[in-house]
Amino acid sequence: MANPRVAILISGRGSNMMALVEAAQNPSYPAEIALVISNQANATGLSRAKAAGIATAIVEHAPFGSDRERFEGAMQEAIESRTADLICLAGFMRLLTPWFVKRWEGRMLNIHPALLPAFRGLDTHRRALCAGVKIHGATVHFVSAEMDSGPIIAQGATVVRGDDTEQTLAARVLEIEHRIYPMALGLLAAGRVQMVGGRCVIDGEVENHQVMIAPYVR
Numbered sequence: 001m002a003n004p005r006v007a008i009l010i011s012g013r014g015s016n017m018m019a020l021v022e023a024a025q026n027p028s029y030p031a032e033i034a035l036v037i038s039n040q041a042n043a044t045g046l047s048r049a050k051a052a053g054i055a056t057a058i059v060e061h062a063p064f065g066s067d068r069e070r071f072e073g074a075m076q077e078a079i080e081s082r083t084a085d086l087i088c089l090a091g092f093m094r095l096l097t098p099w100f101v102k103r104w105e106g107r108m109l110n111i112h113p114a115l116l117p118a119f120r121g122l123d124t125h126r127r128a129l130c131a132g133v134k135i136h137g138a139t140v141h142f143v144s145a146e147m148d149s150g151p152i153i154a155q156g157a158t159v160v161r162g163d164d165t166e167q168t169l170a171a172r173v174l175e176i177e178h179r180i181y182p183m184a185l186g187l188l189a190a191g192r193v194q195m196v197g198g199r200c201v202i203d204g205e206v207e208n209h210q211v212m213i214a215p216y217v218r
């Protein structure tokens with residue numbers, strides 16, 4: 001069977017999009033990037049995608065005003081024109097309607113810069129530092145109607161240090177994002193993600209009892 005084709009939705013710099021594009025350049029990767037769509041005409045990610053030889057489209061939300069379904073209808077047309085099977089949201093900063101979410105149920109992923117269900121929404125690193133958490137990270141999950149929620153496929157974590165700033169923490173979490181997003185999409189595309197009782201179970205997961213304890217002290 002042919003590899004699933006993926007549409008990636010972005011709004012900005014597109015570093016996660018590029019991590020997916022680069023992973024898919026490996027002939028053994030089980031998915032193909034069919035299209036990158038941005039709702040911002042000046043998103044820097046667009047030129048990065050073009051330079052990598054990926055088809056791009058701009059579907060701006062502003063002309064549709066408050067009619068989110070019509071905006072999503074325009075995105076749906078672009079996605080259909082490239083016959084995509086899966087969607088990856090990669091720094092796509094628009095809330096999606098239940099109509100669009102339902103249409104792509106089980107076929108749309110998002111990456112969020114926090115260990116969900118903690119710190120949904122914006123400014124996750126600042127809020128993690130304010131809360132004093134000792135471990136922070138990123139999550140790839142199926143998109144459900146509620147913001148930053150849905151069955152979790154993969155997470156990665158880092159220790160939060162006492163001298164971390166929003167910037168140092170964001171940089172480490174972003175590196176994690178670039179590892180877990182290609183991994184999670186690869187698992188889904190290879191048919192290795194099973195839904196059991198509303199949770200994701202991964203086929204072929206190997207035993208690993210690694211633990212992370214913070215702070216790390218002598």
Ligand code: GAR
Pocket residue numbers: 010011012013014015016017045090091092111112113121122148174177
């Ligand atoms: C990433 O950190 C991503 O996790 C976050 O936006 C950034 C986009 O960066 N997404 C969200 O906050 C969604 N709730 P990128 O454009 O370089 O991938």
